Structure formats: structure tokens, C-alpha cells
Amino acid sequence: MSELRVSFIAICAARIRAELKSFFRQREAVVFTMGFPLILLVLFGSIFGSQDEIVPGTPFVNYFVAGMLGASIMTSSFQNLAITIAMERDAGLLKRLRGTPMPKSAFFIGKIGVVTVVSVCSLFLMLACGVLFFDLELPVDAKHWAVFAMVYVLGITACTLCGIAFSSVPKNGQSAPAMVSPIAIVLQFISGVFFVYSEVPSWLQNIGAVFPLKWMCQGLRYAFLPDGAKVREVTGGWELSRIALVLGVWIVLGLLWSLRSFRWRNRADG
Amino acid sequence: MYTQSATIDDVTAVDVAGLTKSYRSKTATTKAVDGLDLRIEIGEIFALLGPNGAGKSTAIEILEGYRNRDSGEVTVLGVDPEKGDAGWRARIGIVLQSTKDLTELTVVESLATFASFYPRPRPIDEVLDLVGLTDHPNQRGSQLSGGLRRRLDVGLGIVGRPELLFLDEPTTGFDPEARRHFWSMIEGLRAEGTTILLTTHYLDEAEALADRVGVINNGNLIALDTPRGLGGRGTALATVSYRNANGQLVEIETATPTQVVRELAAANPGELSELKVTRPSLEDTYLAMIGLEMIGRERE
Numbered sequence: 001m002s003e004l005r006v007s008f009i010a011i012c013a014a015r016i017r018a019e020l021k022s023f024f025r026q027r028e029a030v031v032f033t034m035g036f037p038l039i040l041l042v043l044f045g046s047i048f049g050s051q052d053e054i055v056p057g058t059p060f061v062n063y064f065v066a067g068m069l070g071a072s073i074m075t076s077s078f079q080n081l082a083i084t085i086a087m088e089r090d091a092g093l094l095k096r097l098r099g100t101p102m103p104k105s106a107f108f109i110g111k112i113g114v115v116t117v118v119s120v121c122s123l124f125l126m127l128a129c130g131v132l133f134f135d136l137e138l139p140v141d142a143k144h145w146a147v148f149a150m151v152y153v154l155g156i157t158a159c160t161l162c163g164i165a166f167s168s169v170p171k172n173g174q175s176a177p178a179m180v181s182p183i184a185i186v187l188q189f190i191s192g193v194f195f196v197y198s199e200v201p202s203w204l205q206n207i208g209a210v211f212p213l214k215w216m217c218q219g220l221r222y223a224f225l226p227d228g229a230k231v232r233e234v235t236g237g238w239e240l241s242r243i244a245l246v247l248g249v250w251i252v253l254g255l256l257w258s259l260r261s262f263r264w265r266n267r268a269d270g
Numbered sequence: 271m272y273t274q275s276a277t278i279d280d281v282t283a284v285d286v287a288g289l290t291k292s293y294r295s296k297t298a299t300t301k302a303v304d305g306l307d308l309r310i311e312i313g314e315i316f317a318l319l320g321p322n323g324a325g326k327s328t329a330i331e332i333l334e335g336y337r338n339r340d341s342g343e344v345t346v347l348g349v350d351p352e353k354g355d356a357g358w359r360a361r362i363g364i365v366l367q368s369t370k371d372l373t374e375l376t377v378v379e380s381l382a383t384f385a386s387f388y389p390r391p392r393p394i395d396e397v398l399d400l401v402g403l404t405d406h407p408n409q410r411g412s413q414l415s416g417g418l419r420r421r422l423d424v425g426l427g428i429v430g431r432p433e434l435l436f437l438d439e440p441t442t443g444f445d446p447e448a449r450r451h452f453w454s455m456i457e458g459l460r461a462e463g464t465t466i467l468l469t470t471h472y473l474d475e476a477e478a479l480a481d482r483v484g485v486i487n488n489g490n491l492i493a494l495d496t497p498r499g500l501g502g503r504g505t506a507l508a509t510v511s512y513r514n515a516n517g518q519l520v521e522i523e524t525a526t527p528t529q530v531v532r533e534l535a536a537a538n539p540g541e542l543s544e545l546k547v548t549r550p551s552l553e554d555t556y557l558a559m560i561g562l563e564m565i566g567r568e569r570e
Contacts, residue, residue, distance in 0.1 A: 091373075092366060096369060
């Protein structure tokens with residue numbers, strides 16, 4: 001009998017195609033993941049628009065837009081995966097896939113594919129919105145673009161791994177949105193998205209500083225705000241290497257956590 | 271990636287000896303499978319029957335590689351399912367019980383995605399034709415009725431041309447016509463040499479399709495035979511019944527029903543009302559068997 005080979009690349013391509021089709025055909029998922037951050041951006045951006053400046057010449061809305069970019073990275077990855085994987089596990093998709101010769105890694109590559117496409121689309125829409133309506137200035141030079149890229153890559157990796165891991169926490173698919181969304185919303189309040197981070201009570205700052213979102217937002221502020229705005233940071237500096245370090249630690253934690261917790265079957269199925 | 275290993279002709283499709291599996295909760299230990307022995311030959315269609323909770327699903331999930339066993343020897347296509355790799359998985363097909371996934375993809379998209387996992391998949395058109403979905407190729411999973419969804423499940427199970435196909439209650443929700451169509455599909459797979467392990471609650475289905483049936487209860491095989499021979503059906507007495515002139519139902523148990531009918535005909539020149547010759551159906555035999563087991567269990 002001749003040896004027949006299966007192409008890993010073809011399997012991954014098929015998984016990514018299936019993931020993208022499934023995502024973009026689910027209107028609720030698209031609205032929730034891509035529309036909601038955009039609506040918040042326009043809504044709060046308009047409300048905060050004429051309010052005070054964080055430093056002379058830089059209105060708070062720029063601070064807010066940078067934070068919302070961080071929030072949208074988290075929504076596209078952490079929230080999206082924690083909810084959809086929990087639902088797919090409940091519906092039996094994961095168990096079905098596990099019964100085929102598909103390599104396990106192809107499932108996760110499919111998820112990475114959808115997260116990448118969704119987050120890039122989302123960031124593009126948010127940036128366009130920020131530039132068009134709220135006078136957001138794009139990163140001024142290559143170094144600022146590079147930090148933007150670094151925060152995106154490290155942040156989305158950490159949040160993707162945590163989302164995969166967290167999908168095993170809700171008891172079933174139905175309860176997943178109710179467990180995941182509050183975490184994301186609370187983090188946005190204490191990580192420097194809706195409010196200036198240095199102005200929230202210090203005990204909340206400390207909680208926020210444990211999680212990746214705070215550091216992602218801080219890095220994005222470096223990329224999108226004038227250098228003088230760093231006086232509004234807690235330490236008076238951008239702490240770029242600490243941002244990389246904390247996000248790196250979360251990547252390791254997220255990887256270990258998801259390796260430990262990931263299940264292909266729901267709990268009722270043992 | 272992986273390569274498909276050559277099929278070794280002299281192995282059995284499924285070989286199980288002394289299989290046990292218990293579930294432990296805080297309060298109790300439940301023996302789901304308790305010393306099961308089973309052999310299924312290559313090319314055979316085997317139906318596993320048994321009430322819910324008898325250990326059927328646990329046993330099958332161990333064979334499918336989903337669950338680990340506590341003890342016993344198990345090989346499926348010559349491989350221990352706990353050590354089954356992608357090459358082994360490419361040789362089996364699994365149709366799980368009721369599913370509700372793949373809602374956003376069309377029938378063709380789902381089949382094409384799964385076809386990419388296998389080294390020699392069936393053409394999608396062939397799968398559509400086999401499972402009777404040629405009229406619904408572009409319908410999304412969420413738009414399919416229960417019966418059509420089930421056909422998609424079966425299609426996903428056979429798209430990789432499995433040597434051994436697990437079918438867990440495949441025709442639940444089918445109308446009678448769809449069931450007949452399904453039966454002829456199974457005959458087609460049999461003709462290709464596919465070994466099939468089927469669980470079903472429809473005993474007519476087991477009778478129509480299976481070469482052998484096994485009845486499982488309390489984690490153990492309590493009967494194993496051809497559908498005709500199960501529980502002594504083949505040699506059981508026939509019942510001749512009719513309604514006499516007074517309107518009373520007369521039943522005669524006999525080993526020679528032809529002779530009884532001949533004598534009745536000679537004695538009654540007119541038509542006999544409601545004349546019937548019956549033998550115990552598979553269902554009667556099965557229920558009697560399970561009923562005895564249940565009573566036995568209560569006595570323990």
C-alpha cells in the first residue's frame with residue numbers, strides 16, 4: 001500500500017477558513033467583538049472630547065483612544081476565545097475534532113488565524129476612527145511604530161493564551177459570556193482605558209497592574225501620545241522594558257495555564 | 271505530517287478482553303464497564319444494544335480513544351486506542367450522538383474542512399450522494415432539520431473512508447424513508463468492506479443491518495448472537511392465533527405452525543378471523559432479556 005501523506009499546511013488553511021467563516025457569519029460575535037469597542041470609542045470619545053487635557057496640547061480623548069486600542073486587542077483575543085471555545089466545547093465541536101486525525105495544534109492555529117484577522121481589522125477601524133474624528137496622531141517615528149507592534153504582538157499572544165485557558169472556567173457555553181465580559185469590563189476601568197490610570201485609587205492601580213491590559217495601554221500611550229505625556233504615568237516614565245517583561249511573563253503563565261486546563265469535552269461528558 | 275500505515279489483514283477490527291472502567295464521585299464508585307469481552311471481525315456489521323446507562327457509551331468511547339480504561343486488553347484495528355496516533359485515527363470514523371456544532375458552515379464547507387484531515391478522502395459529491403444531502407449542499411448547519419443534521423454527522427464520519435466506522439444512534443430523528451435510505455448506505459459501505467460498530471435503540475434496524483448483535487447490561491455482555499439466533503429466537507415456539515366464532519382470541523404455541531394451520535383450515539371451511547403466525551420479534555427477545563436482567567439486579 002502506498003504511503004499517503006496529509007499536508008499540515010492544508011489542514012491549517014482549512015481550519016483558518018472554517019474559523020473565519022464561522023466568526024464573520026455570527027452577527028452577534030462580530031457586533032460584540034468588533035462593533036462594541038468601536039461604539040464605545042465613538043460614544044466616550046464624543047463625551048470626553050471637549051473635556052480637559054492630560055498635558056497642555058493633548059486632550060484626554062487621545063489618552064482614551066490609545067486605551068481603547070488596547071481594549072480592542074483584548075476583546076478580539078481573550079474575550080472572543082474564552083467565549084467561543086467554551087461554546088464550541090459545549091456544542092461538541094472539540095470532541096468531534098478530537099476524533100479525527102487533525103493534529104491538535106491545527107485547532108489552535110485556526111484560532112490564532114481568526115484572532116489575527118479580527119484584531120487587525122478591529123485596530124484598523126479604531127485607528128481610522130481615532131484619526132478621522134478625534135485628531136489622533138499616528139506614531140511619529142519607526143521606534144514608536146515598533147513599540148506599537150511589540151505591544152500588539154506580545155499583548156495578543158498573552159491574551160490569546162489566557163482566552164484559551166479561561167474557556168475551561170465557565171461551567172458551560174451559555175454561562176461563558178456572563179463570566180468573561182465582567183472581567184474584561186472591570187479591567188478596562190482599572191487599566192487606564194476609561195480613566196487616567198494614575199488617578200484611580202492606588203489599591204485599584206495595584207490590581208490593574210497585575211494584568212496585561214494596563215501594560216498594553218501604557219505601551220500604546222507611548223506609541224500614540226507626545227513624549228511629554230509621560231508625566232501623567234505613575235512613575236513619570238514609559239517603562240517600555242517593564243511592559244515587555246510583564247507581557248512576557250503573562251505569555252508564559254497563559255501557556256502553562258492553557259496546557260493544564262484545556263479540555264476537548266465539556267464537563268457533563270466527564 | 272503522518273503517513274497512513276498499511277492495513278494488516280490478519281487482525282480483528284475490535285478485540286476487547288476483560289475491559290473495566292469505573293467512575294468515581296465523592297459519594298460512590300460506579301462500575302460502568304465490568305469485565306467486557308468482545309471481538310468484531312473485519313468487514314462485520316456489529317450492533318451493540320442495551321438500555322441507557324448499561325455501559326454502551328463508555329465502552330465505545332474507550333474503543334474510540336476518548337477515554338482511558340482501568341484494566342483489560344483493547345485493540346482497535348490492531349492498535350491500543352490509548353496509543354492511537356493520527357495514522358490510526360485516519361482509519362476510523364466516528365459518528366457521535368446528538369451534536370449541535372458547525373452551525374455557521376454549509377454542508378459542503380464542513381465536509382471539505384474535515385476531508386482535508388484525511389489522506390484519501392472521498393470526493394464531497396460522493397459523500398453528499400451517499401448520505402442523501404445532494405439537495406442541501408449549501409445549507410448551513412443551523413438550518414438543517416434534525417434528520418438532515420444527522421446525515422451530515424454521518425457524512426463527516428465517512429468522508430475519510432474509514433476502515434472501521436462507529437455509529438452511535440445514527441438514525442435518531444430520521445423519518446422511515448430516511449431510515450431506509452440510511453440502511454442502503456450502510457449496505458453500500460459493507461460492500462466496500464467497511465467494518466461497522468453500531469449502537470441503536472431501533473431493534474428493526476439492528477435486525478436489518480447487523481451480522482451479529484451483542485446485548486450489554488450492567489457493563490457486561492449478556493448475549494451475543496446473530497439477530498435471528500439471539501436469545502434462542504431461532505428455535506423458539508411460534509404462536510398461531512385467530513378469533514373463533516364466539517369472538518374469543520385463540521392462541522396456540524407450537525413448534526410446527528404449518529401443521530397447526532393445515533389442521534385449522536381443514537376444520538374450518540370458511541375464513542379464520544385474524545389468523546396470524548408469529549415468532550418472538552428481536553424486540554420481544556431483547557425486552558425479555560433486559561427485563562430478566564433488571565429483575566436479577568433488584569434481587570442482588
